[in-house]
Amino acid sequence: MIDIPSAGRTFLRSCLVGLLFMVILNPVLPVLGPLLGGFISGVLGRGGIWNGMLGGLVCALSAVLVISIIVIAGGTVVLGPLGLLLGAGVAALLLALVLYLGFFGMIGGAIGGAVKAHLRGSAH
Numbered sequence: 001m002i003d004i005p006s007a008g009r010t011f012l013r014s015c016l017v018g019l020l021f022m023v024i025l026n027p028v029l030p031v032l033g034p035l036l037g038g039f040i041s042g043v044l045g046r047g048g049i050w051n052g053m054l055g056g057l058v059c060a061l062s063a064v065l066v067i068s069i070i071v072i073a074g075g076t077v078v079l080g081p082l083g084l085l086l087g088a089g090v091a092a093l094l095l096a097l098v099l100y101l102g103f104f105g106m107i108g109g110a111i112g113g114a115v116k117a118h119l120r121g122s123a124h
Helices: 004-024 032-043 049-079 081-096 097-124
Strands: none
Touching: 004 032, 004 049, 004 097, 032 049, 032 097, 049 081, 049 097, 081 097
């Protein structure tokens, strides 16, 4: 088993929670989904603006990957080989949207990381 330091586990856990929020909220709230997912990742992560931005970016990249896999698998199951081609085309469009998700995820993560750093600073 790989030994991940506790800071790495916290980062991965915060990215996973942010990813879930992004995947669930993005179809309903296209701008707020990545912002909230990045914010949650930034708050739950190690804190600080740069760590929050990194968490938001990792969440966004992971969200695009998960959504692409779901679209390709769903298209293949429903329409067979034609669905695979259509799903791959939609996945390519989603990969083009990684800039959009990454940008808003990074902004949300930076805000969340700054909030956590501020709260951590005022607690001492």
